[in-house]
Amino acid sequence: MLAKRIIPCLDIKNGETVKGVNFLDLKEVGNPVEMAIKYSEQGADELVFLDISATDERRKTLIPLVKEIARNINIPFTVGGGINALENVEELLKNGADKITINSASLSNPNLISEVAKRFGSQCMVLAIDTKFVGNQHKVFSNGGKVETDKELFSWAKEVENLGAGEILLTSMNTDGTKAGFAIEITKTLSELINIPVIASGGAGTMQHFEEVFTETKVTGALAASIFHFNEIGIPELKNYLKSKNLPIR
Numbered sequence: 001m002l003a004k005r006i007i008p009c010l011d012i013k014n015g016e017t018v019k020g021v022n023f024l025d026l027k028e029v030g031n032p033v034e035m036a037i038k039y040s041e042q043g044a045d046e047l048v049f050l051d052i053s054a055t056d057e058r059r060k061t062l063i064p065l066v067k068e069i070a071r072n073i074n075i076p077f078t079v080g081g082g083i084n085a086l087e088n089v090e091e092l093l094k095n096g097a098d099k100i101t102i103n104s105a106s107l108s109n110p111n112l113i114s115e116v117a118k119r120f121g122s123q124c125m126v127l128a129i130d131t132k133f134v135g136n137q138h139k140v141f142s143n144g145g146k147v148e149t150d151k152e153l154f155s156w157a158k159e160v161e162n163l164g165a166g167e168i169l170l171t172s173m174n175t176d177g178t179k180a181g182f183a184i185e186i187t188k189t190l191s192e193l194i195n196i197p198v199i200a201s202g203g204a205g206t207m208q209h210f211e212e213v214f215t216e217t218k219v220t221g222a223l224a225a226s227i228f229h230f231n232e233i234g235i236p237e238l239k240n241y242l243k244s245k246n247l248p249i250r
Contacts, residue, residue, distance in 0.1 A: 002248070004219075004220060004248060005045035006045050007199060008048070008224065008228045010032045010035060010047070011052050011225060012065070013052055016031070016032070017030045017031070017035055032049070033068050036049075036069045037072050039073075040074060042234065042235040045075065045076075045221070047075055047077050048079075048080070049077065049078065049079045049080070049097075050101070050128075051079075062081075067095040077097055077098050079101070083101075083105060084109070086112075089119075089124075099124045100116070101128045102126075102127060103130060103142060106127060107142050108142075110160070113125060113163040113165050116164075117166065118164065123167075126167045126199075127167070128168075129157065129169070130142075131153045131173060132145070132172075134148065140156050145173050154190065161196050168198050169223065170198055170199065170201060172202040173202065175203030176203065177226060181209045182200045182201075183203060191219050197220040198217075198218070198220065199221035199223050200217065200222045204224035204226075206233075211241070214247050
């Protein structure tokens with residue numbers, strides 16, 4: 001079994017780290033560079049940086065901020081937000097990103113997934129899926145969860161795998177920020193359906209929630225924000241807990 005990854009997430013708006021509930025009511029929670037350094041020093045396995053307003057504001061990811069964070073951490077660094085062309089990817093990789101994550105642009109131009117994978121390698125192409133249960137379907141949303149698309153979660157996941165995505169970051173909008181636990185059912189189904197790694201996101205509130213998602217699904221990573229940002233759970237403490245449950249932790 002692959003070692004499980006603990007991944008803090010920095011949602012960035014106007015240069016500050018923010019956090020909300022169900023993608024709404026965003027509040028500033030701290031300086032992203034300082035927070036990134038803290039998580040790196042605490043033993044986080046990776047760090048995800050999402051410029052959540054870049055797509056809506058029709059601009060590129062905040063390169064100077066990405067560069068400053070990359071300069072100060074020594075763990076794999078995934079960056080997303082406003083990426084819609086190979087030139088954006090190249091610029092981010094040159095400025096310290098190890099992987100990039102795309103959501104909205106892939107929905108309007110699925111070929112971008114293949115282009116990134118071919119040019120820079122599948123390992124650097126993380127496909128983000130924000131999903132919400134609407135009617136009888138798990139629908140895919142774009143633009144930071146604001147726009148419902150005609151895509152359905154599981155068929156879209158298979159499509160992006162076939163296009164060359166190397167990993168999927170799955171965020172349940174229904175559980176995001178609730179601290180009520182990860183969306184186990186859809187995460188389990190997705191992680192068994194595809195053959196690329198899946199990161200679970202949305203809903204972490206206790207150490208038991210991480211244990212649950214790692215034991216009941218095939219995800220290789222679990223991402224969280226609030227519990228780390230507000231010091232409710234420390235990363236060393238969480239890793240020790242998971243090791244005590246005989247889970248393979250880095």
